[in-house]
Amino acid sequence: MDAALLSRIQFALTVGFHFIFPPLTIGMAWLIVIMQTLYLKTKNELYRTISQFWIKLFAISFVMGVATGIVMEFQFGTNWSEYSRFVGDIFGAPLAAEGIFAFFLESAFIGVLIWGKDRVSKVFYWFSALMVALGSTLSAFWIIVANSWMQTPAGFHIVNGRAELTDFWSAVFNPSTVPRYLHTVDGTLITGAFFVMGISAHYLLKKKHLDFAKNSLKIALIAALAASLLQCALGHYHAVQVAETQPEKLAAFEGAFETEKGAPLLLFGIPDAEAETTRFAIGIPKLLSWVAFGDFNAEVKGLKDFPRDEWPPLGITFTSFHLMVALGSYFILLTLVGIYLLYSGKIYTHRFYQKLLLYSIPLPFIANELGWTAAEVGRQPWIVYKVMKTIDGASFTVPAVQILFSIIIFTAIYIVLFSAWIYLLRKKINDGPGESLEPGKEVTI
Template sequence: MLDVFMLSRIQFAANITFHILFPTITIALCWLLLFFKLRYNRTGDEAWYHAYRFWVKIFALSFALGVVSGITMSFQFGTNWPGYMETVGNIAGPLLGYEVLTAFFLEATFLGIMLYGTKRVSNRVHTIATALVAVGTSMSAFWILSLNSWMQTPAGFEMRDGVAFPTSWWEIIFNPSMPYRVGHMLLASGLTASFFVAGVSAYRKLKGDHSREVTLSLKTAVYLAAILIPLQIFMGDLHGLNTLKHQPAKIAAMEGIWETESGAPLQLFALPNSETKTNDYSISIPRGASWILTHSGDGEIRGLNEFAGEHPPVAPVFWGFRVMVGMGLLMLFMSWTCSWQLWRRGMPAKVFLMGLVGMTFSGWIATVAGWYVTEIGRQPFMVYGVVKTADLVTNTPASHVLFTAIGYVLVYIGLIVAFLHTLFYLARKAVENSVEDLDPEVTGGKA
C-alpha cells in the first residue's frame, strides 16, 4: 500500500508532467509566430500570413491547457504540501507573484489582440501584441525557473526557527544554477516547438498539402532545430558541470557511480542495482564519465555511497538522463539530415518526412525525461540540503489523495487525447483548404 507521502508525490508528478508539455510548446512557438508575422510584414508574402494564422490556433489551444493545468498544480502546494509554503513561502510566494504580475498579466492582456485583433487593430499594433505575448511567455519561464533553480541550489536566505527568510533577492533570483537552467529550458522549448511544427508540417505534406505555407513552416522549423541542438548540447555540458559542483549526488545517480573513483567510466547501458550497489549488465566507456564531467580522464567523481540515506533513487534518474540524451542525439541526426536535404533537394525524402512526423512530440519526451532527472535527482530534499520532502507533506488521509490523483490522471488523459485529436483535425482541414496555394518548388514553378 502506498502512503500519503508517495501518493502526494505521484499526484504532483502527474500534474507537472501534463502541465510542462504545453509551456514547452508555447514559450518558443510564440517566437516562431512573431517570426512568421515579421516575414509577412517585410515581404508581403501571404504564405507567411497563412502560416501565422494556422499556428496561432495551435498556440491558443496549448496556452489554454498550460494555464489551466498550471493553476491546478499550484493548488497542490496547499492541499498536498502545506509545509512547503510554511517553510519557504517568504521566497516562493514573491517569485510566483512576480511571474503573475510581470508575465501572466502581459500574456493575458495581449493574447486577445493576438488571436482576434487581426481586422480590429492596425497591423503594427497586432505585431506588437504578438511580440509582447512572446516576451511574456519567456518572462514566465524565467520566474518559474528561478524558483525551481533556487530549490536546487538555494542561496541568499537564512533559516530562523525553521522558516526561510530572504537576505538577498539578487542571490535568490540569480542563484548558482539559474543561468544554466533557464538557458537549458529555453533551448528545450525551442527544440520542442521546432520538431512540433516540423512534424505537423511534414504530416500535411504527406497528406498532399503542397502549399508554400507548409513548406515555409517546415523549412523554418527544421533549420531552427539544426541551429539549436548544438547549442543545447553545449549548454547541457555547462549545466552538468554546474550540477557536479552543487549537486554531486544527482550526478552520481545520473552516471550510476556507486564508489568514488578517478577515471570513472561512462555507462552506456546498465541496470543499477540498489541492493548490491552495483550496475548489472554494464556496457561502459573507460574514463568516459570523468572526461565529460571533469574534462580530464583522471578526474574524480564522488560515488553514491558517500551520500548514504541522502541520495536520489538511482534507476529513474539514470534512465531518465539516457532517454533525454538519446532523444537529443536523434534530434541532431534528423535536423541536420533534413536540413541538408532541404538545401540540396528543396524537400526531405518521404522517409524523412515520415521520420519528422514520428518526432513531432520528441521534444515532449526529452523535456519530461530531463525534468524527471532534475526533480527526482533532488530527492530526498524539497529544497536541496535545507528541508526534506517528507517533512512537508500533508496529513490528509491517503485514500483522499488516491481519489484525487486518479481523478487528475483520468482528466488529463481525456485532455491530451482531445488535444491530439484537435491538432491533427486542424492539420487535415488545412490540407483540404490548401489546393489553390500551390508551392512552386513542388509544381515545377507553375503556380
C-alpha cells in the same frame, strides 16, 4: 497507504501533464515571431498565412496550459502545507512575479494575436507576437527560479523554523537558475520546431497544402537544427553546475558508485543499488571527468561517498537521464539529415524522412518529461536540497484515501482534456491553413 507517497504521485501527475503545454507554446511563439518578422520585412502574404495557421494551434495549446497550471498551486496549500509554511516567504516571490510581470504580459497580447489581425497595424501585430513570446519565456524564468531554489537554495536564513529571504537576487540567481533556464528554454524551441515540422510533413505526405507545408518545414527545420546543436553546449553547462552543486545527483545520472579520477562517461549500463555496482557498463574513459570539470583526470565522487539514505532513487534517475540524452542525440542526427535533404532538393519528396518527422512529434515532449524527472527525482530525498526532506514537507491533515481519490479524479479529467486537445488540433489540421498560396512560392531564408 502512504499519504506522502500519494502526494508525490499526485504532484507528479499534475505537473507532468501541465508540462506538455508550456514547452510547446513557448517554442511555437518564437517561431511565430520569425514568421511574422518575415511577413513584416517582405510584405509577402505567404508568411502571414503560415503564421496565422500556427497561431490557431498555439492558442488551443495555450488555453490547455493555463487550465492545467492552476491546479498545481493549490496543492502547495493542501498536500504540501509543511513545505509551504517553511518556504512561503521565498517560494511565493517568484510565483507572484510570474503572475504579475510575465503571465499578464503574455495574456494581454495574446488577445491581439488571436483576434487583432485585421484590427491593428502590421507593426503592432508583430509587436504583439514578440510580447507573447517574451511573456511566455519570462514566465518560464520565474517558474525555473522557484524550482531552482529548491535544487540549490541561496539567499536565505532559517528563523523560528522558517526559511526567510535575506538576499532576493541571490535567491533568484542561485547556482542552478541560469543553466537550468537556458537548458529548458532551448528544449521548448526544439519542441515547437518538431511540432511544426511533423505537421508540415503530414501535409506533404497527404499531398495537401504543399506550398504552405514546404515553407513551414523549412523555417522549423533550420530552427530545430540550431536549437538541437545548442543543446549540446547548454547540457554541458548544466552538467558542470550539477557536478559542482549536486554531486550525488551526477553520480546517480552516471551510475557511479566509486569515487574515481578519470571517470568514464557511461553510454550504457544497468545500475544495481543493492550490489552497489553498474552491470554491463559501457563508457568512454575519462570523459565524465572532462565534461564535469574540464580535466580528464579530475575526481568524480561516487554514491558511496554519501550517506545511503541520501541517495536518489537510482533506477529512475539513471534511466530518465540517459533516455533524455539519447533523444537529444537523435534530434541532432535527424535535423542534420534534414538540412542535407533540404539543400539537396530531396526533402519534399523523401517520404521516409517525412514519416520520421511526423512520428517524431511526441519525442521532444517525452524528452522534456524525462529531463524534469531526472532533475526532480535526482534531488530526492530533499524537497529543498540539504535543507528539508520531502517527507517533512507533506501535509499531516489530508488522509491518504482522499489523496488517492483526487488522483483518480485528476486522471479522468486529464484524459478528457488531452482527448479534447488532440481533437481540436486534428480539426484545425484537417481544415488546413484556409488560404490559397501562390503555387511554387517558397520562403527564402
